[in-house]
Amino acid sequence: MKQALTIAGSDSGGGAGIQADLKTMTAFGVYGASVITAITAQNTLGVQSFEAVSIDLVSKQLDSVLSDLDFAALKTGMLANSKIIKIVAEKVKEYKVNNLVVDPVMVATSGDILLAKEAITIIKDKLIPLAKIITPNLNEAKVLSGRRIDEKLSLEVLASELHKLGCEYVLVKGGHQKGDIAKDLLFDGVDFVEYTAKRVDTKDIHGTGCTLSAAIASNLALGYDIKEAIERSKRYITEAIKAGCKVGKGNNPVNHFTRVYSLE
Ligand SMILES: Nc1ncnc2c1ncn2[C@@H]1O[C@H](COP(=O)(O)OP(=O)(O)O)[C@@H](O)[C@H]1O
Numbered sequence: 001m002k003q004a005l006t007i008a009g010s011d012s013g014g015g016a017g018i019q020a021d022l023k024t025m026t027a028f029g030v031y032g033a034s035v036i037t038a039i040t041a042q043n044t045l046g047v048q049s050f051e052a053v054s055i056d057l058v059s060k061q062l063d064s065v066l067s068d069l070d071f072a073a074l075k076t077g078m079l080a081n082s083k084i085i086k087i088v089a090e091k092v093k094e095y096k097v098n099n100l101v102v103d104p105v106m107v108a109t110s111g112d113i114l115l116a117k118e119a120i121t122i123i124k125d126k127l128i129p130l131a132k133i134i135t136p137n138l139n140e141a142k143v144l145s146g147r148r149i150d151e152k153l154s155l156e157v158l159a160s161e162l163h164k165l166g167c168e169y170v171l172v173k174g175g176h177q178k179g180d181i182a183k184d185l186l187f188d189g190v191d192f193v194e195y196t197a198k199r200v201d202t203k204d205i206h207g208t209g210c211t212l213s214a215a216i217a218s219n220l221a222l223g224y225d226i227k228e229a230i231e232r233s234k235r236y237i238t239e240a241i242k243a244g245c246k247v248g249k250g251n252n253p254v255n256h257f258t259r260v261y262s263l264e
Pocket residue numbers: 136137138173174175176182183184197198199200201202205207208209210212234237238241
């Protein structure tokens with residue numbers, strides 16, 4: 001069975017982070033393992049509190065899984081602080097992991113901060129150069145390229161600037177743009193490829209970024225090339241948003257289509 005690893009934060013509400021990643025990997029038939037970097041007290045209304053896991057325990061989790069399991073792809077989500085980013089980058093190099101997908105999680109959909117400000121230069125210098133692909137949303141792309149959030153910039157300009165950070169591919173997500181189409185843009189340093197879907201008219205988009213990056217990691221693990229992996233992941237996230245999960249009182253998560261098996 002193909003195996004993938006998520007290095008991310010726990011969302012107690014089950015909609016984003018580690019929980020979304022493992023549900024996505026399971027939906028694609030990939031075995032998912034996890035290294036937890038932070039524990040959030042979170043629900044569909046927002047993030048009420050969080051604590052980062054100690055560097056020692058993050059490091060031990062990484063050694064435990066990387067020395068034993070055989071990962072065909074790895075994704076990172078919420079990394080919380082500079083020290084965690086540094087240890088993740090060291091272990092990725094030490095264990096020579098291929099197919100690193102970096103989702104540079106900074107702020108939750110609810111507006112809560114999930115990454116220390118001083119960690120932004122560390123993620124740019126240490127982790128992004130090791131990545132096969134990075135998947136920032138519009139605001140994360142602006143922060144990473146040193147722009148102001150209120151600047152009007154095209155996905156093309158942002159993708160070109162971010163590619164200079166040393167990753168193989170950049171996928172800038174346009175989920176937070178206005179309009180009828182949810183467009184994401186891939187750049188490999190030469191060509192642009194657009195991935196589009198009809199925008200679903202809903203506020204229930206909690207966990208969309210985590211789900212998309214976990215789906216890309218799953219499909220890379222299954223052996224699809226990057227363009228096919230994104231194409232399949234875009235179809236999955238669109239259907240998962242359409243299906244939705246009305247579980248809480250706030251912005252609800254996407255639906256991972258987990259089947260209920262009868263034991264009879
Ligand atoms: N309302 C929507 N309808 C369809 N697709 C969407 C919608 N909102 C976001 N997406 C898609 O979900 C994925 C995650 O994007 P986005 O929500 O921008 O990321 P993040 O969760 O990191 O902020 C992208 O493929 C984006 O185009």
